[in-house]
Amino acid sequence: MQATALEARQLSATLGSVEVLHAIDLALAAGRWTSIVGPNGAGKSTLLKALAGLLAHRGEVRLGGEPLSALPGRARARRLSWLGQGGPGEGSADDLMVYDVAMLGRLPHQRWLAAPSEADRAAVERALRSTQAWEWRERPLGQLSGGERQRVLLARALAVEAELLLMDEPLANLDPPHQADWMAVARGLVAEGRTVISVLHELNVALAADAMVVMAGGRVLHQGACHDPATHQALESVFDGRVVVHRVADQWIAIPH
């Protein structure tokens, strides 16, 4: 049986005065790529933030069987890497150099005020090269295009070298070749035994994952393998029959109609 990397038990969250996640129970397999999909406002980003421990919630999140809330901050940050939507407060200061942005991913590994180690520098270079962002390392983040910026933020998340990566719309602003590259990165992480959990609007990419969580109205409606017809049915149903899943050239494709 597949081990569980991350688990939610009766997870609820309230934003403002509105409960947007309703008592979610969920177990996400270790060493797999799971995509989270659903219509706008389904609660996907809220769920991901709660799973990352970035949002006050009721219920419990467990990382590798331990309550996330019991883990010291630095240990948590080493084990769980976060790629958000790059909005305010997500640590993507425009005047920082690309190299230094990626180095932020190494903070959980560094001693207070210590200079980056050889291992830190090697991890940052590997990460920036894997997202083809190495050549911009001396440019300020604020001078990059949306897609270039996204690749730097992805590199920062990779530089953590965490066992688990949570990514909220990682394909935002990426052109098709770089979307394909992101998929290769996700697959590479899984091949190394890491766990990838991504909120995705691009259903064709989401269907290339190992497993899928289908959400609506702050609840999980279905969780299953991406090749399972029951998952395809859930996907079609949550989008009110406005997408149809077909098999094309060895891939599952969701066609809007």
Ligand SMILES: Nc1ncnc2c1ncn2[C@@H]1O[C@H](COP(=O)(O)OP(=O)(O)OP(=O)(O)O)[C@@H](O)[C@H]1O
């Ligand atoms: N501060 C807030 N106060 C009240 N409701 C909020 C607040 N922030 C978000 N919401 C609501 O919470 C619900 C879930 O939002 P969330 O961003 O998690 O959805 P999502 O599935 O990620 O959506 P999208 O696909 O549009 O990105 C939405 O209905 C949203 O309107």
